Amino acid sequence: MSQVNDIGESRELIDSREIHELAMSSHAYLQQAIWWVRLARALDVLAEEILCSNLAVLGRDLASRNPHAHDQAEALEAMGQEALEAIDAARMHVRMFAGQCAQAAHVRDSVKWVCKRVQLMNYLVEDLTLAQSRQTRPAQRTSNLRLLPTE
Numbered sequence: 001m002s003q004v005n006d007i008g009e010s011r012e013l014i015d016s017r018e019i020h021e022l023a024m025s026s027h028a029y030l031q032q033a034i035w036w037v038r039l040a041r042a043l044d045v046l047a048e049e050i051l052c053s054n055l056a057v058l059g060r061d062l063a064s065r066n067p068h069a070h071d072q073a074e075a076l077e078a079m080g081q082e083a084l085e086a087i088d089a090a091r092m093h094v095r096m097f098a099g100q101c102a103q104a105a106h107v108r109d110s111v112k113w114v115c116k117r118v119q120l121m122n123y124l125v126e127d128l129t130l131a132q133s134r135q136t137r138p139a140q141r142t143s144n145l146r147l148l149p150t151e
Contacts, residue, residue, distance in 0.1 A: 012122045012126075013053055013058070013121065013122055013125045013126075014046070014049045014050055014053055014118050014121060014122055015049060016046070016115055016118040016119055016122065018038070018042045018045075019042045019043070019046050019111065019114065019115050019118065020115050020119075022035065022038055022039050022042055022108075022111060023108060023111045023112045023114075023115045024112075025108065027104075027105070030101070030104035030105065030108060031101050031104065033098075033099060035104070036094060036098040036099060036104075039094055039107070039111065040091065040094045040095075040098070043087050043090055043091045043094065043111075043114075044091070046087060046114070046118065047084055047087045047088075047091075050080050050083055050084055050087075050118075051084070053080070055076045055077045055079070055080035055121075056076075056077040058076060058125070059073045059074050059075070059076035059077050060073075060074070062076070062125070062128045062129070065128075066128050066131050068131075069128055069131065072124060072128065073124075073128055075124075076121060076124060076125070079117065079120065079121050079124070080121065082117060083114060083117040083118055083121065086110065086113055086114045086117060087114055089110060090107065090110045090111050090114055093106070093107045093110060094107060
């Protein structure tokens with residue numbers, strides 16, 4: 001079974017709920033140490049998820065199944081690499097500025113970019129997967145009406 005079919009019900013290749021929640025945290029929450037701890041952990045988990053998702057293989061698989069969207073599918077690997085670089089930069093900022101209230105908003109802004117990149121990758125995979133399922137689904141009849149014999 002291919003990785004495309006494994007996406008299944010969640011419709012998200014890479015789970016971005018926690019990183020999104022932390023990126024949208026209130027200014028008051030940014031001032032607390034727990035935000036920094038959760039953020040560091042969430043960035044580490046997100047990087048691991050991106051690495052484990054094997055975007056190069058997934059992109060090739062999607063490109064072979066969707067020839068009309070070959071370029072978008074092949075771009076998935078580059079998007080993942082950009083996200084990993086941004087995660088590394090955000091993680092470095094967390095190490096450098098942890099606990100410094102003045103830097104929290106700046107760090108949160110870098111995490112927002114990471115969050116948007118991951119969401120964009122998820123949307124792309126979802127769109128390509130849906131396009132593939134539409135192509136493989138047999139043509140449905142336009143009407144469920146049956147002809148009745150006339151007398």
